[in-house]
Amino acid sequence: MNLDSIIDFQDVSKSFGKVTAVDQVSFDIKRGEFFSLLGPSGCGKTTLLRMVAGFEVPSSGEIQIDGQPMSVSPPNQRPVNMVFQNYAIFPHLNVRGNIAFGMRKSGMRKSELDQRIDEILELIKLPGYGQRAAHELSGGQRQRVALARALIKEPKVLLLDEPLGALDKKLREQMQIELRQLQKKLDITFLFVTHDQEEALTLSDRIAVMSEGKVLEIAEPNELYESPSSRFVADFIGAMNFFEGRVISQDSSKVSIATNLLGDVITTCKKRFPVGTRVWVAIRPEKLIPQFNKPELEGTHLKGTMAASAYLGDRSHFYVHINNKEEPVLVAMQNLERSTTAVQASQNVWLRWSNSAAIILERN
Amino acid sequence: MTANKPWWRPDGFYVYAVLYLTFIYLPVLFLPLFSFNDSKYIAFPLKGFTLQWYSEMINNPSMLNALANSVKIGLVVAILSTIFGLLAAKAVTRYRLPGRGPIVGFIMIPLVIPEIILGISLLILISLANIPLSLLTVGFAHLLLCIPFSMLVLVSRMEGFDRSMEEAGLDLGENAWMTFWRVTFPIVLPGIVASLLLTFTISFDEFVLAFFLSSIEPTLPVYIWSSLRFPSKLPATLALGATIFLISFVIVTFAEWVRRRGVRLESTSGI
Numbered sequence: 001m002n003l004d005s006i007i008d009f010q011d012v013s014k015s016f017g018k019v020t021a022v023d024q025v026s027f028d029i030k031r032g033e034f035f036s037l038l039g040p041s042g043c044g045k046t047t048l049l050r051m052v053a054g055f056e057v058p059s060s061g062e063i064q065i066d067g068q069p070m071s072v073s074p075p076n077q078r079p080v081n082m083v084f085q086n087y088a089i090f091p092h093l094n095v096r097g098n099i100a101f102g103m104r105k106s107g108m109r110k111s112e113l114d115q116r117i118d119e120i121l122e123l124i125k126l127p128g129y130g131q132r133a134a135h136e137l138s139g140g141q142r143q144r145v146a147l148a149r150a151l152i153k154e155p156k157v158l159l160l161d162e163p164l165g166a167l168d169k170k171l172r173e174q175m176q177i178e179l180r181q182l183q184k185k186l187d188i189t190f191l192f193v194t195h196d197q198e199e200a201l202t203l204s205d206r207i208a209v210m211s212e213g214k215v216l217e218i219a220e221p222n223e224l225y226e227s228p229s230s231r232f233v234a235d236f237i238g239a240m241n242f243f244e245g246r247v248i249s250q251d252s253s254k255v256s257i258a259t260n261l262l263g264d265v266i267t268t269c270k271k272r273f274p275v276g277t278r279v280w281v282a283i284r285p286e287k288l289i290p291q292f293n294k295p296e297l298e299g300t301h302l303k304g305t306m307a308a309s310a311y312l313g314d315r316s317h318f319y320v321h322i323n324n325k326e327e328p329v330l331v332a333m334q335n336l337e338r339s340t341t342a343v344q345a346s347q348n349v350w351l352r353w354s355n356s357a358a359i360i361l362e363r364n
Numbered sequence: 365m366t367a368n369k370p371w372w373r374p375d376g377f378y379v380y381a382v383l384y385l386t387f388i389y390l391p392v393l394f395l396p397l398f399s400f401n402d403s404k405y406i407a408f409p410l411k412g413f414t415l416q417w418y419s420e421m422i423n424n425p426s427m428l429n430a431l432a433n434s435v436k437i438g439l440v441v442a443i444l445s446t447i448f449g450l451l452a453a454k455a456v457t458r459y460r461l462p463g464r465g466p467i468v469g470f471i472m473i474p475l476v477i478p479e480i481i482l483g484i485s486l487l488i489l490i491s492l493a494n495i496p497l498s499l500l501t502v503g504f505a506h507l508l509l510c511i512p513f514s515m516l517v518l519v520s521r522m523e524g525f526d527r528s529m530e531e532a533g534l535d536l537g538e539n540a541w542m543t544f545w546r547v548t549f550p551i552v553l554p555g556i557v558a559s560l561l562l563t564f565t566i567s568f569d570e571f572v573l574a575f576f577l578s579s580i581e582p583t584l585p586v587y588i589w590s591s592l593r594f595p596s597k598l599p600a601t602l603a604l605g606a607t608i609f610l611i612s613f614v615i616v617t618f619a620e621w622v623r624r625r626g627v628r629l630e631s632t633s634g635i
């Protein structure tokens with residue numbers, strides 16, 4: 001058992017009838033970490049979280065929290081607390097009553113508890129809101145109360161089940177920053193469930209990407225984005241262009257891939273592939289750099305025609321046909337200068353990229 | 365729709381509403397009217413104002429005894445049926461219950477069986493089992509009748525609030541029992557109050573089952589029915605009827621007010 005780990009999943013599976021929601025998951029979460037479970041809906045991330053909270057019991061395997069096996073402990077005897085997706089603020093209690101709910105058995109004196117509640121109201125930036133009724137709170141305020149109610153218990157791990165999903169975009173971004181600051185300040189491990197990849201990248205120290213009950217990859221945000229280990233992860237996190245290719249040669253530092261569309265690609269790759277292996281060459285849309293004038297040097301650029309474009313304010317998305325038989329390639333361009341000229345459909349465009357932008361992934 | 369229209373130029377809907385309310389309430393209003401009328405005969409023209417029938421009502425021990433019987437049965441039935449209704453509602457809404465549909469249907473059957481059929485069947489069953497008729501048998505029948513009403517009220521209440529409230533209670537350190545008392549019960553309370561008042565009223569007003577299943581100890585509706593045969597007793601019965609009408613009206617209005625208040629709290633606390 002690793003002393004650094006606060007939660008240890010050991011071969012955890014959960015089935016509901018014939019459906020396997022979580023399929024032999026093993027990994028650990030480190031003390032003080034902001035850890036996210038990321039995946040499309042139905043991937044098993046919420047079930048995994050609910051097993052940590054104790055609302056579901058694993059069909060097999062064991063979950064240890066701080067070294068203690070937890071599979072048979074009821075939710076009220078676990079050193080974790082949860083922020084629910086819809087906050088689950090008790091409607092019959094005011095803010096103070098909600099926050100004090102879990103402190104009945106704390107043994108604190110009334111004055112001590114009152115002071116503690118005032119401190120935590122300060123912490124969540126709702127000082128003076130103690131007497132507010134539950135139905136008088138806005139969505140963002142409910143979220144803060146739900147946080148306070150869980151944090152006052154000083155859990156070893158705070159579980160968050162898509163807590164920002166119900167908030168509008170601006171408020172969500174603000175809460176993301178506050179959550180992150182709160183987590184660093186309190187030094188509590190956060191286990192965060194989300195389907196929003198941007199949110200996961202913004203908040204997390206590490207992210208576990210889940211699909212169909214399995215954990216596909218666990219990595220830090222930039223590694224997940226820049227060097228994903230599988231096509232699913234590359235596709236799920238951000239947008240990605242995939243090109244079919246075949247390995248020509250590989251030495252200690254470089255690998256050469258022959259592709260139909262891009263020509264020969266030479267890039268770095270940690271993985272070893274035998275010559276002839278079918279692979280994907282993956283390039284992020286923002287790493288394809290478009291230009292609309294014919295380049296001076298031939299052969300350094302890929303020529304295509306514009307199939308469609310979308311103007312998004314801070315950036316533009318272009319869908320470029322390199323070869324009409326293939327899917328168009330997505331190109332993202334930052335709109336660094338003010339421009340009022342629209343891009344014409346079917347106009348020529350030349351793309352360039354640096355070799356290091358290409359990611360090599362296994363293709364079956 | 366017709367907010368600016370003067371009231372003295374009503375449209376079709378207005379006339380319809382007035383006729384409807386008249387049809388419902390006019391006969392009922394004769395009760396209090398004649399209960400204050402200084403005549404043994406229930407006929408126009410009215411004679412004069414009197415409280416004689418009310419004092420006769422109060423000085424009639426067998427009538428008051430019947431009233432006490434009805435209140436006793438009503439209270440016990442209201443409490444028991446609400447407890448059973450609450451347990452059933454919790455089972456139906458909170459657990460994965462195999463055969464949920466048929467079970468609920470089975471509990472709801474007394475709602476659709478004519479009371480006279482229910483009364484006869486129970487009478488046959490009870491005499492076959494050699495159980496003597498008493499207030500107990502009436503109470504049992506009323507319980508049967510009231511549980512589905514109680515369950516209807518409470519199921520809608522239980523379904524109306526989020527299950528994660530109860531999970532939050534567990535998550536914050538309370539066991540299932542304390543979570544029920546500290547979370548479920550207060551949230552369902554308006555439904556419980558509504559159920560208590562509704563089932564009390566149903567039991568209190570119920571005649572057919574009580575008629576079949578009571579022995580020498582009548583409930584109030586049975587007593588009233590039996591006293592209708594004696595014209596001299598009728599005005600006092602009217603006084604009692606007016607009193608019951610007033611009490612029922614107050615109770616049902618209060619129940620509805622509590623229920624709506626609960627619904628409003630719930631809806632304003634939605635996200």
